[in-house]
Amino acid sequence: MPEREVRLDFQRPVRLGFDEAILCAGKSESQLATVFAQAAERDPSLLLTRLEPEVLALLDEPRQNAIDYDPDSQTGFFNWRAPASGEPRVAVVTAGSSDVPVAKEAARTLTYYGVASHAVFDVGVAGLWRLLQRVEELKSLPVVIAVAGMDAALPSVLGGLVPGVVIAVPTSTGYGAARGGETAMASALVSCAPGLTVVNIDNGYGAACAALRVLRLLDAAEPATR
Amino acid sequence: MPEREVRLDFQRPVRLGFDEAILCAGKSESQLATVFAQAAERDPSLLLTRLEPEVLALLDEPRQNAIDYDPDSQTGFFNWRAPASGEPRVAVVTAGSSDVPVAKEAARTLTYYGVASHAVFDVGVAGLWRLLQRVEELKSLPVVIAVAGMDAALPSVLGGLVPGVVIAVPTSTGYGAARGGETAMASALVSCAPGLTVVNIDNGYGAACAALRVLRLLDAAEPATR
Amino acid sequence: MPEREVRLDFQRPVRLGFDEAILCAGKSESQLATVFAQAAERDPSLLLTRLEPEVLALLDEPRQNAIDYDPDSQTGFFNWRAPASGEPRVAVVTAGSSDVPVAKEAARTLTYYGVASHAVFDVGVAGLWRLLQRVEELKSLPVVIAVAGMDAALPSVLGGLVPGVVIAVPTSTGYGAARGGETAMASALVSCAPGLTVVNIDNGYGAACAALRVLRLLDAAEPATR
């Protein structure tokens, strides 16, 4: 019998509190089939990221029906039982409208885990007033995810205005010296704002997971309030 | 009267809860003098980072005496009134002993703000048993700061074992393909461990600030316990 | 008569013990035709790598029939007489399922030379238990090929656990700071595990050749046992 090419990490929910998430880009059709077969054996829910519509269309109909798909963020929820979600606990902010798909990957990941998020899009610092109008609402939330490409000035400015946890997601928008997001990523990493942390370029999923790690600590600390 | 070259951000404590921190590297002697003069006007405490002993020695004696200095981390506390600190709430873990000065910058920053930390040094993955022995104690703390250079495999492994907040600090240790910490930084940013976040190379101060943002949320959530 | 554009190195088997291997990517259709024509003159077997199905389909039917083709690894064996192969002597390990095609290129290259391999796929360090369960079987083999992209923490961890020869193959999986495999390659090169060696990004063929150099030394040392 051949070695299994895919090996779902079913202990992850126990160990970390995260379901296995499948980065679909780079996986072959047969590997995705194996993912669903392994999942079917144990019936867990799965979060699918970077799932292009063309790849989704290759699945058989029952599988497709079992997936709650969002084309903007290219995320899918397999076997998902929508958890109750309350007030928004995370803000997802973008500098431009080109950053929105990455922001939605973050928001959808939060949704998957039952966390509502608050979207504040297209408020980059070149038109500072758009951001300053929204600062008070951002201050009221424990976590802010700041999604920005180009010079990524947004996370710096936010990190200096907001006392909660601020996570920067650099994006690959822009051209030339934007270098596919490298400039935004480096910019966020050297920001003067104290305590800003950074995830990989376009990694909305990762930022959401980082937010979830914080929220779980809060949930453990305040059982009565939720 | 000439423009002031230094302008302390006295509103920062109010806005973010952080005192002004002074990155001493790159500042001239007269600029540091101005820092202390401005601080003297208002009597705040200051956190000084990257303060080399030679620079410290240039200050006049009263200033030197007002500074609690740690040569390993090259940090100084000016006008500091040691806050009460309780049980460790942050683990500071290093892959090698060369990463220790950066780890101590993080630990000292936490100390400055009254947060005790738990040091777990020289437990890199090349000798995995050293790390696995310590996993249980790391799981019990809300935040783990993982300090590692070279291939930065430590934060990846930790991020897969520990459910709390994990912050990677890449370091500039190593030579050749280590590229002054660039490889460690990129490695941490592309780690598969979900929800790992990253700060700049050798930025122990920044990682500690990120930890403090989390701890303050926890403190606000659980007022009775502290 | 025009200069031949292709010049097979028929002395290579004598000199190094390797048949000529043809990297098909980047060669024109007429160059590949010349390869087969030259091979036909002398009737050697050839190992074809990076042979895309579309390119294979351009060959005439007798040529296609003479090729044992594997689409996953995009390798072909031309005029191949399957050598007897015994117990697995090389482990081919991957961090993720996206690394499998590269791993299969390594395994197929070994197969071509009559060496059986043992596949251990999708055991990346983010879920460390998957790897630790397999360490004992890996220790029993003289050579381990560790195939990993992203942060390439797998070869580091393996190099610290396994006493045999460990060869890292960085892969181009991942996005953003993965930089097409550059981060994985640099990470493997600066690993603290003593005696880890590295080949080019996605070079499963090269890792297998390196393993074969070791196995031949062993075969020469222990003639009776094989």
Add this chain to the structure above:
Amino acid sequence: MPEREVRLDFQRPVRLGFDEAILCAGKSESQLATVFAQAAERDPSLLLTRLEPEVLALLDEPRQNAIDYDPDSQTGFFNWRAPASGEPRVAVVTAGSSDVPVAKEAARTLTYYGVASHAVFDVGVAGLWRLLQRVEELKSLPVVIAVAGMDAALPSVLGGLVPGVVIAVPTSTGYGAARGGETAMASALVSCAPGLTVVNIDNGYGAACAALRVLRLLDAAEPATR
């Protein structure tokens, strides 16, 4: 007779309106001596940049006396006849105090040409209020030179607030992902603020020359006002 190693461009003032400026870094002692000898033949004034005090000290006393030296910016004015200067026409703004030497190189270059400048130092965006307080005065000047290292968010924010000419000077302050000013330079180049232009890292002299090109156009347009 040997070829002259230094050839002052005495036609430059006629052609461009700039005196020859001597970048002293990288020139040998004997080359600097030649500079002064050639200058002595024609008696022009010279602007000296990156003139370290140790190099200045190597000159003979009459030469030293003929130089108006500023150690902060490491600039010297040779044979300089202070032109009348009126109201400030250029703002020189820095994000941090470490950026001040570069800002002063710009200001001194302006001074050399009889242009007064207005210094606004240490108003980086991490403490946004420091900058917003000053916006009105910055708007009243035709040219703003924005000097910033690290993530260079300052020029982006300024470029969105100020309608005049805004020239970004990235600086080499910072460490790690600051990459000696490369990140700041790339950041400024990809800024969303419309019409921001950029000069080389730490090139205060170049930014001042760019400002002078603008001011001369203005002077030609409004002869009566000066």
Add this chain to the structure above:
Amino acid sequence: MPEREVRLDFQRPVRLGFDEAILCAGKSESQLATVFAQAAERDPSLLLTRLEPEVLALLDEPRQNAIDYDPDSQTGFFNWRAPASGEPRVAVVTAGSSDVPVAKEAARTLTYYGVASHAVFDVGVAGLWRLLQRVEELKSLPVVIAVAGMDAALPSVLGGLVPGVVIAVPTSTGYGAARGGETAMASALVSCAPGLTVVNIDNGYGAACAALRVLRLLDAAEPATR
């Protein structure tokens, strides 16, 4: 109601004197639809850049008809009321014919704001006579935009010949060591010509905006002449 993904900066004309410009590349079809809907609410004119013909063709007919489109520069003017334009005030110079689309983006942006430009194309320094013939006409204009890829020697040479404002636009033409325009951009940034400034690779729009900032200062200085 969902958060708006697009938020036009209607205060920009007041603040900076620029209409909102929409970088169409990277925006989804529905985001562009939102742009036009928001614009329709307030009836401003819009400058559209990097608008590919295929994207234009997706708009409904009334929208298409409201757009003055130029396929060479891929720019569109929406709701545009052609302002009177007089004598050329900006020269747009290219080194090669491959640089022309970027030059036209600059020229069209100027046209949008009612500024005539003077095109001098394909006068790179490898055939220096082509450029030297044109220097006198270039000297007569307040602003020169120098568009060049490869080694970007053109802006250097121009910056040494022309006393007005010179803005370099590096382009992504060329291959190999041209590195997608990085070499041209770095070359322009380190040019010895005093006071040359630089914008991002292929950013004709940005160079035009920088020119407009200068022209407005001139217009304010000489109200009677226009």
Add this chain to the structure above:
Amino acid sequence: MPEREVRLDFQRPVRLGFDEAILCAGKSESQLATVFAQAAERDPSLLLTRLEPEVLALLDEPRQNAIDYDPDSQTGFFNWRAPASGEPRVAVVTAGSSDVPVAKEAARTLTYYGVASHAVFDVGVAGLWRLLQRVEELKSLPVVIAVAGMDAALPSVLGGLVPGVVIAVPTSTGYGAARGGETAMASALVSCAPGLTVVNIDNGYGAACAALRVLRLLDAAEPATR
């Protein structure tokens, strides 16, 4: 009348002895049409490089018929009157068969100018005997063009064996650490072989021009022999 976007350098043959060569990649269809129209006015011959078959097919039939096209090197000769060519004077050597198209661009450029070349293909140093067999013939020619990708060891070895002019052309073959030819180019530039010079990646045309500069000096020195 609009500015001409293309401006052929008709003085180049006089100045340098080279006809204008047109790099077709990156030029629009209408620009190529202008090239031919301008050429038609004066009836020169033109060398066309990087002319893809699809672009050639867009030309009208008389133009196509006037072009001597070679698909391997993607070069075309327009209005070409084949000059007499004698014995080969330049060797064009490649390391692999993937380097052949670049080598042919060099050879065709030489042919265009009436210089015969001697092709020695697929003699990379991994099979050193293939090269050593050919060294004597290479030594007999004044110029050797060494075309190699990957590690570009071929030019180094040749430069140490052959006393004539040796010009390295790095190629973009290979993957991973080959970095699109950057490694080959850097390798050739740091070669220990004394007096090796280098041109841009894949620039067979440039290497041929460099060879032609040498041959013309020789022709001028030995008028009787040709």
Add this chain to the structure above:
Amino acid sequence: MPEREVRLDFQRPVRLGFDEAILCAGKSESQLATVFAQAAERDPSLLLTRLEPEVLALLDEPRQNAIDYDPDSQTGFFNWRAPASGEPRVAVVTAGSSDVPVAKEAARTLTYYGVASHAVFDVGVAGLWRLLQRVEELKSLPVVIAVAGMDAALPSVLGGLVPGVVIAVPTSTGYGAARGGETAMASALVSCAPGLTVVNIDNGYGAACAALRVLRLLDAAEPATR
């Protein structure tokens, strides 16, 4: 009691067959003192690499006496009991004499573990005859370590001539495009020689460890012969 900053991996000899090796560069004086103190508790021998004479001189005399120090390779053997070593089993080859210190680090590491090596220095390919004279002796050894900077053509040529295990050590010799060894490292990684493997820049220690992994397999296979 403070956390120990140094934690020797005493299980490594059992696990991998390697003693703990201490990379002294980057460790503080007190950390090195701790290393010796921990070693003293258990009395193992230690291999010290990158131990500069100035650092050695800081140790107390008994410690210094316990160290067998080699200044060329900057290696030290602490508490070393010279094992019997027989015939050379590893060739250590360098391209130039500047590569010798790295080669000696490899040779000394082998010596530490009782393996004799055969030095073949300064045989770079620019003078190919120097290398070809030595090929037969190199073929007779199971492992060849090829140490080369600049273009690293030596490992490529060797890998094509020698059938045993060939390990490339790129070095940081050279300037400019040598990029501190990056070019040599990339060159070795993309070499066409089948089965060449690579370690980090200047990592003679790592190459020796890789050789030792091979030799132990051989020793296990042929117990009687040693």
Add this chain to the structure above:
Amino acid sequence: MPEREVRLDFQRPVRLGFDEAILCAGKSESQLATVFAQAAERDPSLLLTRLEPEVLALLDEPRQNAIDYDPDSQTGFFNWRAPASGEPRVAVVTAGSSDVPVAKEAARTLTYYGVASHAVFDVGVAGLWRLLQRVEELKSLPVVIAVAGMDAALPSVLGGLVPGVVIAVPTSTGYGAARGGETAMASALVSCAPGLTVVNIDNGYGAACAALRVLRLLDAAEPATR
């Protein structure tokens, strides 16, 4: 007897017509001693490059006396018998005075081999008239070596004006985006001037050797004239 660390290539003069040249930087004192000892055995002359005065001072007096040393270029001629040299045959041109040491390394290498050169220094394109005045003399020489840092526009302009062999030497002068000469090197490699070739950063020696290869061909072609 230990392996010799230095192995002079005494066959090089026969093979290539170049004496062995010793790059002194990076060689230890004892290695240089060996160089002289080996040279003494055979009494050849040697060209020494990058020989710092401090290193020269370490040699014993007879050795020092046997060396004709030039501190500007840091070159030494050992056992040199000045060959007759006639009219200059190579022009060595620099853009700035900081490029002069590299130019002198080229000129001295030519001198060593009995070739006179013509120095034209500090004629960079920012002051184009300085260069244009000298073009006619440059056209009269078979080889021009163009030495330039920063944007390296000089070789491009020269390559378009001069029909002989033009060799670009990028230099490491400048700061920021000059990147230690990388920008100049890339700029020269992508120059539009046909047939320009390039050597490594600061490699005056290499450019001179390339010139010598050309001159020898000329000498062979015209025996009577020399």
